[in-house]
Amino acid sequence: MNKTGRSAGEQAIWISLISNMFLTGIKIAVGALAGSQVLVADGVHNAGDVIATIAALASTKVANRPKDESHMYGHGKAEVIGSAIVAVIMIIAAFFIAYHAVLSISHPASKPSLIALIAAAVSLIWKQWLYIYCNRLGRSIKSKSLMATAHDHLADVYASIAAVAGIGLALIGSWLDIAVLSYGDPVAGIIVSYFVIRLAYHMGKDAIDILMEKSVSVEQIRDYEALILTVPEVKRIDRLRAREFGQYIMLDVRVGIPAQLTIQEGHDIIRKIKAAIMHENADVEEVLVHLNPWYENEQPEGTKHEGAKPDGMNPEA
Structure with missing residues (x-):
């Protein structure tokens, strides 16, 4: 606010x-x-x-x-x-x-x-x-x-x-x-x-x-997923959690990016993900992003790991 x-x-x-x-x-x-x-x-x-x-x-x-x-x-x-x-x-x-x-x-x-x-x-x-x-x-x-x-x-x-x-x-x-x-x-x-x-x-x-930090609605999660996938380097969403924190929303994101990218490139991707979400959602206060390595022989781009829960959470990622 x-x-x-x-x-x-x-x-x-x-x-x-x-x-x-x-x-x-x-x-x-x-x-x-x-x-x-x-x-x-x-x-x-x-x-x-x-x-x-x-x-x-x-x-x-x-x-x-x-x-x-x-x-x-x-x-x-x-x-x-x-x-x-x-x-x-x-x-x-x-x-x-x-x-x-x-x-x-x-x-x-x-x-x-x-x-x-x-x-x-x-x-x-x-x-x-x-x-x-x-x-x-x-x-x-x-x-x-x-x-x-x-x-x-x-x-x-x-x-x-x-x-x-x-x-x-x-x-x-x-x-x-x-x-x-x-x-x-x-x-x-x-x-x-x-x-x-x-x-x-x-x-x-x-x-x-x-x-009690209840999760936001599934519809909101889907909106966040769509915004994350607008970042070209993101190949897969491994986990996405969001909770209300008073008048704000806090996000916890784990995504897969090409394993050969450098730390600097990974840092830039994190900034892109945050910007994509926070530009469209003024009530999002914080986006914590964790990067996982993605290899070409893995699942198709833009998908979640098999067994991921409806909120996008995968405890093994």
């Missing part, structure tokens, strides 16, 4: 933090004055978002630190740790919403308020904009922590939809004297909590996969 991308990412997280703090205060204050339980619960949920956004901001700052003697591969995984923290906070918030909704069903419904509906609607619109903004920017600069913040905003959109629907149904029930509609608020809250938990689960799983 370049300096401009880092600056834009931090700015987006700061906007998210200030927005969450503002919405927390508004929802809790209006909810308390209007007697809206769902709005107060949504405000407490936003208070959790403040903590999550601070975690995302801190992890982004750590991830953007340059390499040092203790962290020679950089600090990219800090963003992934931040997204895992956000996922945990989202799950806790979802259980809080569900618990609060169940309690609300067991008690007499409170009188709905139009001002509470307006506050929930404003929150919904603002959170939807924040989600679109952070999601687009996060994908553009490949920031895990910003994507986690975007997913957190999406969970808030779901919660705000529930608040708007619940308060709206309660108002309609009050106007039409339909008592059962007054419980639309807590029922919607339970449904939304499920979607928030599901979203947080997938986000947390992705973070764990990266921390």
